[in-house]
Amino acid sequence: MLNVVWEAFAKQASQPDTLSIARTVVAKQGYTIWLAQDNFNVIGGHTTGATTDVVVSVSCVPVGAGSGIQAGSWVCVSAYSPDEPTAKTACDTVHQQILSTVSFD
Numbered sequence: 001m002l003n004v005v006w007e008a009f010a011k012q013a014s015q016p017d018t019l020s021i022a023r024t025v026v027a028k029q030g031y032t033i034w035l036a037q038d039n040f041n042v043i044g045g046h047t048t049g050a051t052t053d054v055v056v057s058v059s060c061v062p063v064g065a066g067s068g069i070q071a072g073s074w075v076c077v078s079a080y081s082p083d084e085p086t087a088k089t090a091c092d093t094v095h096q097q098i099l100s101t102v103s104f105d
Helices: 015-028 084-100
Strands: 003-011 032-035 041-048 051-063 072-081
Touching: 003 084, 015 032, 015 041, 015 051, 015 072, 015 084, 051 084, 072 084
Parallel strands: none
Antiparallel strands: 003 072, 032 041, 041 051, 051 072
């Protein structure tokens, strides 16, 4: 059985900056980056032999200012694993690190 955990949140950074942060965070977790050339997604994970232990997907889209919302990015972090605690830890760690990373221009 595959377990899925996700977190959605807003980040006060541009979409390109947020996507760059996501790439860095996913790589720093030791995950192999499988997709990073897309304009909206970063996908990475960890495999042991022929078995995939965890897959992390970060989707990021720009959000315009208006209706009381500041311009920035909407982000969804999803993690998939046969082991539920592994999926939850992966999702929580990537979510918190993206949210807490400050981008300097």
